Amino acid sequence: MKTEDFAADAALFARLRAVWEDVDPMPADLVDRMVAAVAVEDLSREYALLTLVEADLAAVRSDSDTATLQFSDGTTTVLLHITQMEDGQHRVDGWVDASALDVRFVQASREFTAELGDHGRFALEGVPAGVGRLRLSVRDEAGEQHDFQTPQFEV
Amino acid sequence: MTDIDRSEPDGHERPGDAPPPASDESAVPARWEHAAALFLRWREGETRAMDELVRLMTPVLWHVVRAYGLDRALAEDVVQTTWLTLVRRHETIQDPRAVSGWLTMCARREAWRVGKLQRRADPTEVEHLEPHLPTHESAEQTAGVEDEKRQLWNSVERLDDRCQRLLRIIAFDDRPDYARIAQDLAMPVGSIGPTRQRCLGKLRTLLEGDGWRRDSDED
Numbered sequence: 001m002k003t004e005d006f007a008a009d010a011a012l013f014a015r016l017r018a019v020w021e022d023v024d025p026m027p028a029d030l031v032d033r034m035v036a037a038v039a040v041e042d043l044s045r046e047y048a049l050l051t052l053v054e055a056d057l058a059a060v061r062s063d064s065d066t067a068t069l070q071f072s073d074g075t076t077t078v079l080l081h082i083t084q085m086e087d088g089q090h091r092v093d094g095w096v097d098a099s100a101l102d103v104r105f106v107q108a109s110r111e112f113t114a115e116l117g118d119h120g121r122f123a124l125e126g127v128p129a130g131v132g133r134l135r136l137s138v139r140d141e142a143g144e145q146h147d148f149q150t151p152q153f154e155v
Numbered sequence: 156m157t158d159i160d161r162s163e164p165d166g167h168e169r170p171g172d173a174p175p176p177a178s179d180e181s182a183v184p185a186r187w188e189h190a191a192a193l194f195l196r197w198r199e200g201e202t203r204a205m206d207e208l209v210r211l212m213t214p215v216l217w218h219v220v221r222a223y224g225l226d227r228a229l230a231e232d233v234v235q236t237t238w239l240t241l242v243r244r245h246e247t248i249q250d251p252r253a254v255s256g257w258l259t260m261c262a263r264r265e266a267w268r269v270g271k272l273q274r275r276a277d278p279t280e281v282e283h284l285e286p287h288l289p290t291h292e293s294a295e296q297t298a299g300v301e302d303e304k305r306q307l308w309n310s311v312e313r314l315d316d317r318c319q320r321l322l323r324i325i326a327f328d329d330r331p332d333y334a335r336i337a338q339d340l341a342m343p344v345g346s347i348g349p350t351r352q353r354c355l356g357k358l359r360t361l362l363e364g365d366g367w368r369r370d371s372d373e374d
Contacts, residue, residue, distance in 0.1 A: 009355060012355065012358075012359075013322075013325065013326045015303075015304075015307055016307065016311070016322060016323070016326045017218075017326045017327060018304065019304050019307050019308050019311065020218055020323055020326065020327075021214075021218075022304060023308055024218070024221055026213070026214050026217040026218075027227070027231065030213060030217065030231060030234065031209065031210050031213045031214070033231075033235075034209050034213045034234060034235060034238055035206045035209045035210065037235050037238060037239065038205055038206070038209050038238045038239070038241075038242055039205075039206070041238075041239050041242045041243070042202065042205060042242050044200070044202060045202045046202065145206070
């Protein structure tokens with residue numbers, strides 16, 4: 001095979017790449033979501049710590065099976081509303097005042113990835129009782145990505 | 156010899172193995188070299204280097220995974236699984252220079268596995284990619300270029316599934332072993348793999364039958 005053939009192959013592959021990029025483009029936000037997913041997974045990363053600002057724990061001790069927790073680092077705030085379901089598991093509805101890219105609740109042996117909604121809303125379902133922490137990656141208005149985690153708290 | 160001719164990853168390729176050293180002849184580093192450098196920086200504690208690696212390689216993984224015929228949602232899952240596997244199991248990569256090949260191999264294995272499940276679950280659904288050219292217009296993208304792309308796509312679509320998949324994977328997967336094997340054998344990269352040559356040959360035949368200018372793919 002001659003060098004010209006090699007050049008021709010390389011050129012043809014370059015054209016093929018361009019065609020596939022046109023015909024079957026990657027979802028526009030895929031890269032951002034993958035960056036966030038990896039950030040949340042990466043234990044070597046330094047997360048800014050969100051501290052507990054307010055907890056409506058009285059509700060837990062009462063007959064109503066809900067609790068509300070608020071975490072903040074002074075700039076970013078996360079609000080969690082925890083509801084115990086009939087099957088004994090918990091549903092966590094959350095809201096963060098930034099654009100959420102990836103949110104996970106990490107327990108000792110397992111973790112849950114939140115469904116992301118609009119305007120910083122997210123939800124976790126089927127979370128068993130126990131201690132865990134929330135880890136999240138958000139993007140601020142300037143487009144900067146930030147990774148946070150909360151202290152451990154009990155669901 | 157590592158070859159990508161097999162459409163299914165079958166364990167003969169060992170992503171954890173050390174790839175050959177980079178060629179220092181090219182001025183612009185190949186993507187796999189760039190990936191290796193970022194991976195090394197991340198391992199040395201620069202956490203943000205991983206973000207760059209994700210930005211560099213996610214488009215490649217997307218096309219490699221989609222080559223297996225997964226629907227778009229499943230393809231996204233496979234790309235994400237690939238990245239999480241890297242973070243969890245990066246210790247198993249002995250030589251950081253292997254990282255891009257490791258990623259594409261991991262993605263191919265997962266795509267193959269998930270694809271089998273998908274086909275079992277829904278054997279009738281075959282996604283047909285509608286060419287939606289042109290997607291954007293710019294000064295460079297003249298009508299001529301678009302015609303050429305359309306012509307190329309028409310020919311690609313007439314190839315069998317295996318050739319389509321193979322060519323797509325190769326088009327996006329630049330791996331060190333290819334570059335080095337070619338260099339070692341004093342053979343052009345494009346000459347490796349009989350199936351690949353057969354598929355390229357078919358494509359060229361289709362293109363020429365369509366009036367494709369032979370010299371137009373050599374610039």
